[in-house]
Amino acid sequence: MKVGVIDYGVGNLGSVVRALEVLRVTPVLVDRASDMHAADCLILPGVGNFADCVRMLEAGHWREALKEEVLGYSRPLLGVCVGMQLLADSSTEGGANGASVPGLGFVPGHVKHLSALGCQLRVPHAGWNAVTGSGAADPLFREIPAETDFYFVHSYAFEAQDVSDVIATTNYGITVTAAVRRGHVWGTQFHPEKSSKAGLKVIKNFIEGPVC
Amino acid sequence: MLKVRVIPTLLWKQFGLVKGVAFDSWRRVGPVLPAVKVYNQREVDELALFDIVAHLSADDPDFESIAEFGQDCFVPLTVGGGITKLDQVQRLLRAGADKVAVNTAAYACPSFINDIADRHGAQCVVASVDVRLQDGAWMCFSHAGLQATGRDVIDWVRELEDRGAGEILITSIDRDGTMQGYDLGLIESVVKAVNIPVIASGGAGNYQHMVDAVKEAGASAVAAASIFHFTEQTPAGAKMALSAAGLPVRQPFAI
Numbered sequence: 527m528k529v530g531v532i533d534y535g536v537g538n539l540g541s542v543v544r545a546l547e548v549l550r551v552t553p554v555l556v557d558r559a560s561d562m563h564a565a566d567c568l569i570l571p572g573v574g575n576f577a578d579c580v581r582m583l584e585a586g587h588w589r590e591a592l593k594e595e596v597l598g599y600s601r602p603l604l605g606v607c608v609g610m611q612l613l614a615d616s617s618t619e620g621g622a623n624g625a626s627v628p629g630l631g632f633v634p635g636h637v638k639h640l641s642a643l644g645c646q647l648r649v650p651h652a653g654w655n656a657v658t659g660s661g662a663a664d665p666l667f668r669e670i671p672a673e674t675d676f677y678f679v680h681s682y683a684f685e686a687q688d689v690s691d692v693i694a695t696t697n698y699g700i701t702v703t704a705a706v707r708r709g710h711v712w713g714t715q716f717h718p719e720k721s722s723k724a725g726l727k728v729i730k731n732f733i734e735g736p737v738c
Numbered sequence: 739m740l741k742v743r744v745i746p747t748l749l750w751k752q753f754g755l756v757k758g759v760a761f762d763s764w765r766r767v768g769p770v771l772p773a774v775k776v777y778n779q780r781e782v783d784e785l786a787l788f789d790i791v792a793h794l795s796a797d798d799p800d801f802e803s804i805a806e807f808g809q810d811c812f813v814p815l816t817v818g819g820g821i822t823k824l825d826q827v828q829r830l831l832r833a834g835a836d837k838v839a840v841n842t843a844a845y846a847c848p849s850f851i852n853d854i855a856d857r858h859g860a861q862c863v864v865a866s867v868d869v870r871l872q873d874g875a876w877m878c879f880s881h882a883g884l885q886a887t888g889r890d891v892i893d894w895v896r897e898l899e900d901r902g903a904g905e906i907l908i909t910s911i912d913r914d915g916t917m918q919g920y921d922l923g924l925i926e927s928v929v930k931a932v933n934i935p936v937i938a939s940g941g942a943g944n945y946q947h948m949v950d951a952v953k954e955a956g957a958s959a960v961a962a963a964s965i966f967h968f969t970e971q972t973p974a975g976a977k978m979a980l981s982a983a984g985l986p987v988r989q990p991f992a993i
Contacts, residue, residue: 536858540834544809573831574859608859620856647740648958650861650904652935654741654783654988675741675988677784677814679837679861679904698740720814720836722781724991 529733530565532592533557535582537571538719542606545719549730559591567733568601571719572608576637576682577620577627579608592630602710603632604732610706610713611637611684618642619682633708634687640698643683647699650681655696657704657716664693666705666712668731674724676704676716684715741988742952743783743959744976745937746966748773750789750819757967759915761868761883764790767967770803775810781990782973784814786839786907786961788866790882792820793842799826801833808834816864824853831858839907841866842880845887848901855902864937865903867895869924870911876924883911891924892931899932906932907961910940915964917943925955937961945971945979952985 531542533555546553546569556562570592572579583589595601605613616626617637626636640649654675659667678696684703686692694705696716706713712732718725748770749756755773756764770787777785787807792799799820808815817830818839827838843850844865854863868883869876869891876891887894895906908928910921918941925938935958938951942962951957965971977987 538831538834538836540805540808540832541812541815541836544834545812548812573836573862575856578857648933648935650934651740652861652905653743653959656739670991674991679814681860681904717814717836720812722778722812722991726812727991 527551527733528554528565530554530556530562530568532562532568532570532588534579534586534588536574536579537609538573539571541719542569542571545726545729549726549733551733559587562591562595562601563599565601568595568603570603570605570609570612572606572610572612574608575620576608576611576617576629579612580627580629583612589630596632596711600710602732602735603712604729605711605713606719607680607715607717610715611682613706613711613713614684617682632711633691633706633713635691635706636685636687637682638685639682640700640702643685643700645699645702650679651698651702652679653677655698655716657694657696659694664705664707665735666707666728666731667694670724670727676714676718676721676724678716680715684713739986741783741986742980743937744948744973744980744987745784745786745959745961746777746782746973747939747961747963748785748787749963750787751791756790757915757963761911761914770807771810774807777973778811778813780972780974782813783988784816784959785811786816786818788839789819793881795820799830801829804830804835805833818864818866822850824857827854827858827862831862837862837864837904839864839866841868844898845878845880845889848897851898851901851903855904860902860904863903864905864907865895865898866907866909867891867898868909868911876927879911892927895928895932899934903934905935905937907937907939913941916941917964919943919947920951920955920960922950922955925951925957929956935959943969945976948976949980949983949985952980953983
């Protein structure tokens with residue numbers, strides 16, 4: 527099992543790699559788009575500004591390569607935090623003059639500021655918050671009880687076009703998308719690599735999942 | 739519901755952890771790595787690690803040591819001390835930090851906060867503010883409390899928020915290490931001045947102090963050091979006390 531961690535110049539890669547090592551899988555830091563093919567599944571980390579992440583993805587020719595690997599070869603993908611937001615069609619974060627910035631478009635939806643979604647609490651939403659699965663439990667949350675706390679730190683949130691793509695939510699004044707799935711593409715708004723044992727279990731579920 | 743965080747603060751000087759009183763009279767309290775490991779095993783909510791002498795030199799932060807400390811930390815890790823350049827932030831994130839705390843550098847170059855927020859997002863920037871009461875006013879100090887900046891705390895935290903800080907860590911130098919309780923007036927003023935999360939720091943001596951910081955002053959999280967180094971009280975005990983006071987806390991996940 528080779529788990530490719532996409533190194534496109536942003537993100538807390540150290541934490542993601544270390545989490546994989548603890549799970550006794552071989553993390554492969556993939557720093558060239560052409561090297562993705564050697565991995566069994568992919569993790570797209572992200573800390574930061576959406577527009578900046580997109581700029582880095584484009585600078586490294588990741589956009590087309592990810593489309594080919596993930597949509598073409600059905601390589602399972604887990605996006606984390608901004609890495610999940612990048613799966614959307616677009617985000618309003620970092621766009622010039624309020625314009626939205628195009629994402630990868632793997633999970634239909636748009637990323638908006640929490641206050642634009644109606645949240646009146648302090649932003650960023652920072653800390654541990656309870657996550658609730660919706661409908662039938664997704665394999666990503668296998669053996670994880672409802673209302674388990676995960677670590678969030680974000681100012682923007684994913685508004686999915688198709689509610690059936692939302693597999694978990696959390697509450698921060700409003701209902702916030704905590705995890706999405708469309709086919710073999712998953713994303714978590716929380717940081718599994720920083721959510722202690724519960725987070726490691728999510729990563730384990732992803733790499734041992736039915737597809738990967 | 740979002741939980742109240744209890745954050746042990748680890749102050750690091752050269753080779754080990756230290757703790758002082760009012761940012762002075764530092765006592766050695768042991769090595770760093772075992773402390774990080776123990777806190778991680780006990781599933782604390784978050785850890786903050788500050789190099790308190792880094793501002794004395796123009797050198798880079800000690801990336802190698804930080805990478806070593808971060809190895810066994812699977813809860814969020816905030817790293818601070820001597821951060822003055824954007825490329826240092828990137829290297830710290832690669833070394834295992836999840837957030838960076840900036841203090842002294844922000845006074846000399848306030849746009850540094852904007853630069854980090856633009857590049858890595860507001861959620862990555864913890865603005866750390868050290869405050870001393872002077873002639874009845876809360877004034878900000880840089881260089882681990884040694885230099886007066888002439889900045890009033892309320893003006894300064896508002897500017898930090900405007901520039902993109904994601905959280906404010908507010909420390910009362912007067913209360914630091916005294917275990918007499920947080921400066922609730924200071925914390926409440928800061929909480930009211932900004933709309934980002936505020937972490938209370940400086941003075942926690944018992945669990946009730948933490949309850950007060952959240953219930954009375956409105957803090958989103960409580961940071962503490964002496965109480966965990968020098969007493970039998972623990973982060974887990976603190977969370978039980980917060981919970982008993984009706985505040986939401988995170989329950990450890992058991993497989």
